[in-house]
Amino acid sequence: MEVTVAWYLTLGAVLFTLGAVGLLVRRNPLVMFMCVELMLNAVNLTFVSLGDDLGDLGGQVSVFFVLVVAAAEVVVGLGIIVAIMRRRAGATADDLSVLRG
Amino acid sequence: MEAAVFIVSAVIVLSGAFGVLLARNPVHAALFLVQSVFGVAVLFLLLDATFLAAVQVIVYAGAIVILFLFVIMLLGVDRVENLDVEPIAGQRPLAVVIGAGILGTTLSALLVAVGGPTGAPAANSPLGDAGDNTRRLGEALFTDHVFAVELTALLLTVAVVGAVVLVRRLAGPLQPLPVVAAASEPEDEPEDTEEAPDEEAGV
DSSP states (O other), X not given: OOOOHHHHHHHHHHHHHHHHHHHHHOOOHHHHHHHHHHHHHHHHHHHHHHHHHHTBTHHHHHHHXXXXXXXXXXXXXXXXXXXXXXXXXXOXXXXXXXXXX | OHHHHHHHHHHHHHHHHHHHHHOSSHHHHHHHHHHHHHHHHHHHHHTTOHHHHHHHIIIIIIIIHHHHHHHHHHHTOOOOOOOSSOSSTTHHHHHHHHHHHHHHHHHIIIIITTTSOOOXXXXXXXXXXXXXXXXXXXXXXXXXXXXXXXXXXXXXXXXXXXXXXXXXOOSSOOOOOOOOSSSOOGGGXXXXXXXHHHHHHOO
């Protein structure tokens, strides 16, 4: 049985959907962040499989930059979460409605 | 053989994703994330992206998830979350509907509408064979994309400085967040007791 690019694209779409649903459903900001990582992983998988299908290195170059940006994003995001949680232990995403003006 | 490897890693990836979604304990969610990330790394190997497979394991499993676990332990938020309460009425059915919409649109855009992906074969950065992957990727990064590499270096520096500034303890007492009346379980909110040691530690 031949593994075509459509298999990878389908898996990437399902993984992205799971991450998006998790982001909408969960309340713990840390778990929401993990769901964002799942979505980034799905996009990375799509990049690499399409690059493999078209014989282009550009897909892998894009994934490299996505990884770097994901690392920076996690560092800043976790810094914000630590700053919030220090003020209020066990804060959920709903509690941040106090930020509205 | 290739199909078997794909199916096994796809099951690992998807069960890990479901684990992140459904785990009540954030530590378990982080470990399920590691499982999912490892499955994606195996798929990268299957696609001959050897360098990215290694980087995926090092950066995600080695750095990002460890950072998550550090924060969970530092804040002591590894308490079990009650998933039975639905904070906003109708949130979960709506999330499932939106998820189905995302899945349908992406799948039809990727597969049905164009009958599979189309595009011209690469002209200036061909993929090459698998054993050559790391060298080719390095050449592409440091010739065609060297300005972007410099920018990511700047981005990482800004992120590190920003993280240090964000978590720095300021002098004086911390202002606690005001309590929102609705949608918070009262039993797991020790309001004032926890802040006292922090104020003494402020430099």
